[in-house]
Amino acid sequence: MDIPTFSDRFTAKAPGKLTIFASYFPGTGKAHAMLEAARTAKQEGLDVVIGLLSCDRWPSVGKLAEDLEAVRCKTVTQDGRTESEIDLDACIQRLPQLILVDDLSHTNLGESRHRKRYQDIDELLKAGIDVYTTLDIQHIESIQDTVFSILGSSIPERIPDRVFDRASQVEFIDIEPERLQQRLLQQKKVSLLSNYSLSQLSALREIGLRRCADRAALYTQAGQHGTGYRSHEHILVCLSSAPSNEKIIRTAARMAGAFKCEFTALFVETKDFQRMSQPDKERLRANIHLAQQLGASIETVYGDDVAYQISEFSHLSGVTKIVLGRSGFPPRPWLRKAALTERLIELTPELDIHIIPDNGMNNLFSAKHREIMHMPRLSVLDLLKSVLILVSATLIGFLFYNLGFTEANIITLYILGVMLISVSTQSSICSFFASILSVLTFNFFFTDPRFSLHSYDSGYPVTFLVMFLASLLTGSLASKLKSHAKRSAQVAWRTKLLFETNQNLQKARTQEEILSVTAKQLLKIFQRDIIVYRIKDEKTVAPETFLADNTSSPDRYTSEKEREIAQWVAANNKRAGAGTETFSDSRCTYLSVRTGDQIYGVVGIAASDKPLDSFEASILLSVLGECGLALENKKNLEEKEAAAVLAKNEQLRANLLRSISHDLRTPLTSISGNASNLLSNGNLFDSKTKEQMYTDIYDDAMWLINLVENLLSVSRLEEGRMNLHVSTELIDEVVAEALRHINRKSVEYHLNVQNSEEYLLAQIDAKLIVQVLINIVDNAIKYTPPGSEINIGWQRKGDSIYISIADNGPGIPDQAKPHIFDMFYTASNQIADSRRSMGLGLALCKSIVNAHGGEITVADHLPHGSIFTFSVPAGEVELHE
Structure with missing residues (x-):
């Protein structure tokens, strides 16, 4: 039997409904309650099957499931572990009305289509199947900090809050912790309780009940006001690569959920971003992904003054509350720069600023992270450049000295050298040491007594101090100017490419040309291989490959597996492939070209070796958005032209009918009238009158024959059939x-x-x-x-x-x-x-x-x-x- 195609699966029915049977600990009876509800649904006439159910630990669950049909599962082995995983294709082929899938937060093993089970359930829901599932509340992402404080360890298997909040129904299976302990002891499940005290169970129960209450409040307010969000509140969380940023993001997400308001995560990209270590970049990417999972919209701004960039974005975006972290380390009382929080308070006095202390589980990593983040990076090339410039300034200074130039000229020469060092080197530490060395060199070679670090003139210390400060300030300004110029050039280049993309898309005349222009622009921007699939009759057609390196083979991007992933993206309107949790072992990241729910194509970008960072992803989405708009405009134009042709045909049809209504009726009336007179009163007419009447009948008949011949001939010629x-x-x-x-x-x-x-x-x-x-x-x-x-x-x-x-x-x-x-x-x-x-x-x-x-x-x-x-x-x- 053939498995239905993706397009058949997802266009036949409306989305299914998700019911979660939740509790705060294993053994409370979630699976038992789920099976009881399923048996009741079956008695009411619903087609109920079991997609996946863990019966080994709880024998009573297996007994309840005996009279329910079960779809076969896949057996997967990985790292010595063997587990049963849901077979998505078998479940969708069976297409029941209701399916039972245990353990919503489970992480799939092996080469499964999705990394998480909740993504499998999303696909079942989209296929029009209702789903019953189970969940322990402590697996929800936004409450992980609270769970860590209770249990002393983090939980690896988590689900985004949106999965829990968007469920059609949540049944919380509650039981007193003391009774739960007794039940587990009676069933000889002591191992489950070995690491948990009664107080910990009570705390888990409390956060479970509170989380369910928060969800109920969300739907209550949504029903009262028509929307679950208040437009006058807007929470902003600041993103960074710090390990403690996870806690800050979760705290901000809980605040956004409590206020039912807009939630934005902002990253300020400074000049140090390009020199950030790979572990820090990975941590930043993980934090961005966490913010996306918790419902935040990700934004990026550029500038070295982080506080100013945050305040400007807040003013322009209508932010009302800012959430950021602060280290637990005491500030230095001397020569310290104003802290980020202090500057934000000065720049945004009208906003509420919530500061989350950096302590608890993250303190172990904070010192190491601070050391890594502020460790100056020096290269041998920068040192050689600095030495060469200082030596050159000294040699020219000897020339000025011998020519009788004043010391002010020589000081200016060293200041110029520090500026050149700031511009030509990558590390700001070079200009700092160059400022010190320039003062020492000037003192050693050009002040009395020469060739020593002593000075006779009592005013020289002030001269040295002013020289040092002037060198340091000019070097710092030159370094910032260079950084701003570089960033402005990058932004201008990216803006130019986006503008060029828009212009080229406007010139394209067909869907193939639009997709081809988009692929070429993406190839120019990212220097990565690009694969483009067009959509025809809701299915992908043969792909077109654009290679960054012509020596590489396109076959690795057009395998059956890669085509299947592209078809899945087209059917589900979601990204998949490398860097995502769906088909993560793919060679490319696949995204749909769309406007709303209308999909025009699928674009894949090679990302198996180097995943896209947040900025590259935003540029990619911008280009694909422009492509989607161009394709929609093209479609609208074609529909308009088709409507014009249809209107013209309707006009021709109306003219034809109007003409026929007169031109056929007139001769037919004449023919029928003359024929009626001849039949009824033929003996009353003389031969000449009869001949005239016969002639009129013949003329009218020939006129009709010529008319019909013209109509048929014109239609055949216009259709090319003559x-x-x-x-x-x-x-x-x-x-x-x-x-x-x-x-x-x-x-x-x-x-x-x-x-x-x-x-x-x-x-x-x-x-x-x-x-x-x-x-x-x-x-x-x-x-x-x-x-x-x-x-x-x-x-x-x-x-x-x-x-x-x-x-x-x-x-x-x-x-x-x-x-x-x-x-x-x-x-x-x-x-x-x-x-x-x-x-x-x-x-x-x-x-x-x-x-x-x-x-x-x-x-x-x-x-x-x-x-x-x-x-x-x-x-x-x-x-x-």
């Missing part, structure tokens, strides 16, 4: 055949055929060209008064034969000539026989002539009248041996 039967024909015979079928009223006109002196042959479909001649001549008869002249002539010019039909009637107005060959267009409705023209004859003529590769035109026939001219390919005599 095949030309081309043969070599004599023009004289074609014109003569046409004149035998023209309107009987031609006897009232003077038709002149101007035969050419030579016989001309043409490569034409004779039947269709006869119809062209009939339509044009009938048109001349219809729009000119009786007695008018109609002249037909032809001549050869080059490889074409030009046939002209001229009349001396009133002519065609200049404003009507550009539209005379349009379908349903009529220049005048003043027709002698009271029948309106449908405007099909000349449109058909144009289509037939164009199908022959010729052209048809209309011009004035002086002194008055009109002349129609069309061309057909000339033919040659075919000789047969």
